[in-house]
Structures are given as C-alpha cells and as structure tokens.
Amino acid sequence: MSRYANPGPELREVVIEAYTMPNYLDILDADISSYFTVYGLPSQAPASSMRVTVEGYTETIKERSHVIQFHTSASFNDSVWVLGDPVYSRLDSTTRLAY
Numbered sequence: 001m002s003r004y005a006n007p008g009p010e011l012r013e014v015v016i017e018a019y020t021m022p023n024y025l026d027i028l029d030a031d032i033s034s035y036f037t038v039y040g041l042p043s044q045a046p047a048s049s050m051r052v053t054v055e056g057y058t059e060t061i062k063e064r065s066h067v068i069q070f071h072t073s074a075s076f077n078d079s080v081w082v083l084g085d086p087v088y089s090r091l092d093s094t095t096r097l098a099y
Contacts, residue, residue, distance in 0.1 A: 009046050010074045014038055019066040027068065030054055035075050051075040 018027045030036065032054055039049045052072035060067040 008074060009050075011038060011050055011052050011072055014052060014070040014072055016068050016070070017065065018068050019064060024066075030057070030068075030070070032056060 016027060018024055021027055035051060035053045037049050037051045041048055041050060051074070052070075053075045054070050055073055056071040058069045058071075060069075
C-alpha cells in the first residue's frame with residue numbers, strides 16, 4: 001500500500017515517428033518489458049527526462065511513415081532484479097524479484 005500511496009508523474013504514452021529516427025532498427029527491437037529514457041520533456045514537466053517501461057504498443061505503417069505508439073509505465077515502479085544490469089543487479093539494494 002505504501003508503495004503506491006503517493007504516485008509520481010508518469011508518461012502513459014510515447015509516440016515515435018520511427019521512420020525518421022537515425023536509430024530506427026534499435027527502436028524496432030523494443031518489446032513489452034523493454035525500457036528506455038525519454039529526454040527533452042517540456043519545462044512544465046517535473047523532470048527533464050523520464051525512464052519508462054513498455055507495456056504494449058501499436059504500429060501504423062504507411063508509405064515513408066512508421067509510427068509506433070508505446071503504452072508505458074514509470075520504470076521505478078517496475079524495476080526488479082535484472083541479472084547483469086549495472087543498476088538493477090546489485091545485491092541487497094535492487095534485488096526485488098518478479099515473475
């Protein structure tokens with residue numbers, strides 16, 4: 001209960017025109033449970049960047065356009081132990097298990 005008592009701000013949706021991005025193939029590798037950081041948020045946002053976890057996505061493909069609409073949640077609520085990760089594999093610190 002205390003974990004969700006004071007929820008922080010979230011990006012529930014991140015829309016990317018992937019076709020125009022220089023790292024287009026890396027974006028296509030994203031899948032459910034992937035995470036990434038969104039930079040350059042507007043000045044009204046509580047932070048200049050936010051780390052999010054992909055919960056789902058939809059794609060719209062047209063000629064010279066590939067829009068991916070990621071449905072996301074804040075990663076700090078979903079961060080669990082990840083073997084080999086420099087942040088989420090530290091013993092006695094970030095070793096919360098999930099399935």
